Each structure stands twice: as structure tokens, then as C-alpha cells.
Amino acid sequence: MAFRGTVKPYGAFNANDDANALQKAMKGLGTDEDTIMKLLTARSNVQRQQIKAAYKTLFGKDLVDHLKSELGGKFESLIVGLMTAPIAYDAELLRHAIKGAGTDEKVLIEILASRTPDQVKEIIATYKNMYDHDLEHDVTGDTGGHFRRMLVILLQASRQQGVQEGTIESDAKALFAAGEQKFGTDEEQFITILGNRSAAHLQRVFAAYMKLSGFEIEESIQRETSGSLEKILLAVVKCARSVPAYFAECLYHSMKGAGTDDETLIRIMVTRSEVDMLDIRKEFRRMFATSLHAMIKGDTAGDYRKCLLLLCGGED
Structure with missing residues (x-):
């Protein structure tokens, strides 16, 4: 599988050199935030853990504690997130x-x-x-x-592996019978099928469900359930269809409208930067007629914005 993250391991990596560079950036008056973010977003998480160990050996200090004492606010949360395995x-x-x-x-x-x-x-x-x-x-x-x-x-965490050809139709029928077809909803059926089947299997079930009922499964979930259950079932369906598209949507909603949900923004940018950020960017562009880069730029400020843009890794 091709690598789909925006943050990659650094080729000429030397943990001691990096530890020294970070110490220098935090020494004396004022902090060199630029050096800190450029260095840490250009290293993989595994490399950051090695820098942390080297820092402790060289300076007898915990690197994360030192970073926390020098940085503040959302930028600090972002950097600390990047420093965590x-x-x-x-x-x-x-x-x-x-x-x-x-x-x-x-x-x-x-x-x-x-x-x-x-x-x-x-x-x-x-x-x-x-x-x-x-x-x-x-x-x-x-x-x-x-x-x-x-x-x-x-x-x-015991989802079935692969596609069970024999149960695609019966799963679709069971979902239909549990919701659209009856008065009231049999939530248990939705939970059992959506919670236990593989993504590949569920994709086939959703297609069969659409044929059978004339509805996308998402529409039925929205009609048949509410509150937290509705939210989690929709998330599971979206992730079965496409994890990057799910995260693109979460990112969009974290920045759309008044005020930014920075916790969600930080969480996703940190956790997906080495996994599938390139795919998330592609889906974002496809779904929202703007780029992730442009939206981050318009919605954040300062070092926090600069660091998020480095993790985003470019304009689409």
C-alpha cells in the first residue's frame, strides 16, 4: 500500500542533532516557534519518540514538559499531540x-x-x-x-473479516425489516449488523439495501434513530464507506460556521497526518468545493495556523 500521509520519516535523521536544535530554540529569552514546528512536522512519530529520549539523555529534562513551559494555547496542544505516540x-x-x-x-x-x-x-x-x-x-x-x-x-474489536457472500441479502433485508418496514425500530439489528461486519461486507450490504428499499442506509438511520445512537451508527456507516471521507467531513464541520472546534481540528490533524491525510485532502476538495488548506488558512491564526498548514502539507 502506498504511503498516504503528509508527514514522513526524515531521511537524514539524527536524534541528538534534533534534540540540540530544539533545546537551542527554547533557550534564553523568547522561543523560536518556527524551528520547533518545522522540525517536528518533518519527523515521523517514531522519530519524535527518539528525539524525546535523546533530549532526556542530553539535558536531563523531559522534552514535552519543556515544550509545555515554552508554548501556550492551541499551538501547545497541537505540538504535545504530535509528541505523543x-x-x-x-x-x-x-x-x-x-x-x-x-x-x-x-x-x-x-x-x-x-x-x-x-x-x-x-x-x-x-x-x-x-x-x-x-x-x-x-x-x-x-x-x-x-x-x-x-x-x-x-x-x-471482533469484526468479521472479508465479505460473507451468503449473508449480504439477508443482512440488507434484516436492516430493512428492523427500520423502514415496521412501526418503531429494532435498534438491536442495526447495532449487530453495523457493529460486526467488515467494511467490505457492509459496502455490499448498503448497495443491496438501496436496491431493496430505495433508500441510502444513512437516510434510514436518520429517520429511525436519534441522538447519540444515530451519531454513532452514521459514523460507522461513513467509515465503512470511506474513512478519509468521514474525516474530511469531521474537519469541515469543525471549521464551518461561527467559531472553530479546535479540539476536533487538532485531534484529526495529529492522528491522520501519517495515515491518510492526502486522501482526506482529496475527499475534502471533492465534497466541499474548497481545499482543506484554504479552510484552515481562513479559520485559524498565528503559529497554530502555520503548524496546521505544515501538517496539511499543501494546497489542492
Whole structure:
């Protein structure tokens, strides 16, 4: 598979040189933010972890703590996100989403709907390691009803592999019977099928469903469900169709209208920069008649904007 991120490993990498450059950028009066962002966005996450280790060895200081003391606001959040290993970053985001007053359902939905089963298993193990807590236990303690049931299925990370030719039609019929065809909705059917089948299988089911019912599955979900359950089912459907298109849409909504949802913007730019940012940009351009680059430029400011644009990696 071709590499689809905008941030790549740096060819002439030397962790000690980079640690020295960062220390110099933070020494004395004033901070050289430009050097910090240009260097860190031109290194892969694995390389950043090596810089962190080299920094500790050379200067006896924790690099992330030092960065936090020199930077502030959204720019700081962005840089700290880049300095965190991907799975640990997901675990941390989920922890913050659950802990404290109210639950940030948007974060739970976005991460659990878009990560692969293997990634979900790693997140669960890392979460346990970091917080000595069971992620499923924390999630179920903080959510309820059908929404909780769907989260639990996604946390099982046991989606079938491949396409089950024999069950495409019956899955489509079951979804139709659970929603459009009856008075009231059998949410359990939606949860079971959307939570347990592979993306490739679901794509075929959605096509069969359209033929059978005359509706896109998204339309039926919007009509038949509401609230958190509707949001998570739609996210799962969108990710089954195209993860980059799902993230393009999330990014668009984080910047559209009054005020910017910076937490979402930071989260997606950090987590997808080495995964599929090129595809997200392509989908963004296709879906919204503007480029991701242009929208970030018009919606953010200062070092924060500069750093986001470096992660975006160019104009389409």
C-alpha cells in the first residue's frame, strides 16, 4: 500500500542533532516557534519518540514538559499531540472524553468508529497500562442504552473479516425489516449488523439495501434513530464507506460556521497526518468545493495556523 500521509520519516535523521536544535530554540529569552514546528512536522512519530529520549539523555529534562513551559494555547496542544505516540494519544483522548463532568461523546464515536480492530485492541491494552483501568468498564459506566451497546460492540474489536457472500441479502433485508418496514425500530439489528461486519461486507450490504428499499442506509438511520445512537451508527456507516471521507467531513464541520472546534481540528490533524491525510485532502476538495488548506488558512491564526498548514502539507 502506498504511503498516504503528509508527514514522513526524515531521511537524514539524527536524534541528538534534533534534540540540540530544539533545546537551542527554547533557550534564553523568547522561543523560536518556527524551528520547533518545522522540525517536528518533518519527523515521523517514531522519530519524535527518539528525539524525546535523546533530549532526556542530553539535558536531563523531559522534552514535552519543556515544550509545555515554552508554548501556550492551541499551538501547545497541537505540538504535545504530535509528541505523543499514536496509540497512547488515542487512549489519552478517550480518558479525557470519559473523565470529568459529562462525556465527550464525539471523541468516543470518532475514535471507536474509525480505528481498525487491531488498533482498538492496542488502545485497550495501552489504556489499561496508562490508567490501570478497564476502558470498557469506564465507557459503560459513563454511557447508556443502545449507544452504550454499540460502543461495547466496537470495543470487542471482533469484526468479521472479508465479505460473507451468503449473508449480504439477508443482512440488507434484516436492516430493512428492523427500520423502514415496521412501526418503531429494532435498534438491536442495526447495532449487530453495523457493529460486526467488515467494511467490505457492509459496502455490499448498503448497495443491496438501496436496491431493496430505495433508500441510502444513512437516510434510514436518520429517520429511525436519534441522538447519540444515530451519531454513532452514521459514523460507522461513513467509515465503512470511506474513512478519509468521514474525516474530511469531521474537519469541515469543525471549521464551518461561527467559531472553530479546535479540539476536533487538532485531534484529526495529529492522528491522520501519517495515515491518510492526502486522501482526506482529496475527499475534502471533492465534497466541499474548497481545499482543506484554504479552510484552515481562513479559520485559524498565528503559529497554530502555520503548524496546521505544515501538517496539511499543501494546497489542492
